[in-house]
Amino acid sequence: MDIKALTFDYFGTLVDVDKGGMAGIAEVMRILGVDSPHPVFDVYLDWDMRNVQIYRGGAYRSYRAVAQQALTESINALFPKALNGHNLEALTDVLLTHLVESSPPHDDAVEFLNWAGSRYPLMPITNMDSDLWRRSQLVSYFEHVTTAEMAKAYKPSHLIFSLALDRLGLDAQNVLHCSLASWADIDGAKPLGMYVAWINRTGDTLGPWQPRPDFEFQTLSPVRDVLKQLQSNASGELK
Numbered sequence: 001m002d003i004k005a006l007t008f009d010y011f012g013t014l015v016d017v018d019k020g021g022m023a024g025i026a027e028v029m030r031i032l033g034v035d036s037p038h039p040v041f042d043v044y045l046d047w048d049m050r051n052v053q054i055y056r057g058g059a060y061r062s063y064r065a066v067a068q069q070a071l072t073e074s075i076n077a078l079f080p081k082a083l084n085g086h087n088l089e090a091l092t093d094v095l096l097t098h099l100v101e102s103s104p105p106h107d108d109a110v111e112f113l114n115w116a117g118s119r120y121p122l123m124p125i126t127n128m129d130s131d132l133w134r135r136s137q138l139v140s141y142f143e144h145v146t147t148a149e150m151a152k153a154y155k156p157s158h159l160i161f162s163l164a165l166d167r168l169g170l171d172a173q174n175v176l177h178c179s180l181a182s183w184a185d186i187d188g189a190k191p192l193g194m195y196v197a198w199i200n201r202t203g204d205t206l207g208p209w210q211p212r213p214d215f216e217f218q219t220l221s222p223v224r225d226v227l228k229q230l231q232s233n234a235s236g237e238l239k
Helices: 015-033 040-056 065-077 089-101 107-116 158-168 182-192 221-238
Strands: 005-008 122-126 175-180 194-199 216-217
Touching: 005 158, 015 040, 015 089, 040 065, 040 182, 065 089, 107 221, 122 158, 158 175, 158 182, 175 182, 175 221, 182 194, 194 221, 216 221
Parallel strands: 005 122, 005 175, 175 194, 194 216
Antiparallel strands: none
């Protein structure tokens, strides 16, 4: 295994997207003035599931457009008539602003990026729009990014992963992809020949028909040990 670059899923893998998403949904609910019997997390999860279903279920549209449709459907289902008289674009911007700006980095992600940044090219492969990426908290760690907007496709499509490899100028077998989202990233990266470290922060279980990752860890920290061992092995072979 000759790893020459690292790629990452962003939301969930590097930052706690649930915190940012819940903050956004809570602010939307405050603006709408809804008295909800539903916990904020349940409302956020309803929006998130609709969001993924929509962008996986049709031709490419911008993440912002998809998020707005999902927000409209979610609020209409959970809080009928609450959207009357409100600007949907403004509400979507409130949600997405929190999603990208209020999702705090995981401690192990910051430590890992600080270590890896001087050793490997690093690139997120993310399902967000490019302008949203530029507002995210960890943007300073990355010289390059590949977004769904650039590829006109969402993960797990091979189009976004292929574009990332082209932009890195590397073969798939020289890239280790680190991700929390199995359906988006294991399913998308493995068929191209990329190595995958599944960062299974929530103790999920893979489906019976899914490809298996090369590594499975609870945090990013053990990935450093893998890379150090690979570097040590390569040094030994050169002696």
